[in-house]
Amino acid sequence: MENVTGMLGLMLIVFAVSVFALHPNWGDLVHQVTAPAIPDKESAATYWYFAIALFGAAMTPYEGFFFSSGAVEEHWTTKDLGTARLNVIVGFPLGGLLSIAIAACATIVLLPSQIDVTSLSQTVMPVVAAGGKLFLAFAIVGIVAATFGAALETTLSGGYILAQFLGWPWGKFRRPAEAARFHVVMIVTIVAGAAVLYTDVDPIIVTEYSVVFSAIALPLTYLPILIVANDSEYMGDHTNGRATNMFASVYLVIILVASVAAIPLMIVTGAGQ
């Protein structure tokens, strides 16, 4: 199931294709990346607030639970380390690249017309401009797969986190009747998520808040993983070496800064408004 959504999600590559199809002024685009211009009505704080939001969106804490639990469910051993590394080394940069492509599309088409993106459907406008109906069809399939996949991921993660913390039987490899509480948690999560949608709250605002809060919570998942990675009882021959720990510590500082800065920035900028 996750593979289907993952494969269909690859259709989002159409955003990257669109960037080229739109024939942008590359020099201009590069200049905007290297010397970002902050609009007059926004402050540098707003810029950094959204930077943290993007950071939180890329590194949501639940992903750690999702991927590690999936590895347990599929009975991974050290032989699967290669697959795990491939996920990280290919998968994450690919996701990042697609995010950049979506941002670039918006910059090329929407920004010059002063169009403020307020709904998901607006993000596909550049794709339509680049490749018409065919590109739009790809984008729709990709977006449905990506959002559906993300919904699966977050729902499962909710179940994994609670069940593992409390010692309940869990996992997709058990009959639902053998892991009743785990499955009930997932049902409740889906119902609660749908209930939030049915209130008149703006889904984009909900997303913004949730990614900022994931940036705030990030050290709470990153640090324990770093500690376990240094515990030879868990890791055996694969315990973190000095070089890994050095990079990991640098990263820990970045995560801490983002986490500590998130709430003050949220207050100062009125949550980016």
Added chain:
Amino acid sequence: MMELPVIHHRGQLVDARLHLLDRQLLDDEDSPAGIVDDLVLSGVELDKDIPEGTEAPQLTSLLSGHVVATRMFGGGPPRSRLQGIPRSLVDSIHVVVKLKPTDMVFDAGWMERWLCDRVIKHIPGGRHAAE
């Protein structure tokens, strides 16, 4: 730097707080049977001094049960709410605590059974084998 004394011992040195408490309990089929929530030690009585020369207390059983609420709000559940797992049932203590094959039924709690009987079993596919 001060050298820490090296204590020689037979077998595996286990730190109760580090290696036992909060560890996942797995039965012999690797299914979660609970979390180690508390320990029962022999020869220790609450609030009483231990006279010198007494034999070292021994771990008699692990306790498992619902402790989240009392952990958040203080106190502890009454002993009757925790299931005792005799030490002899412990197969190994590693990153998880594995138990030996046993006829003992691990009390997954009324909530698991109730949700299973009243909710999950009635959902189409609820009793289907997993992928």
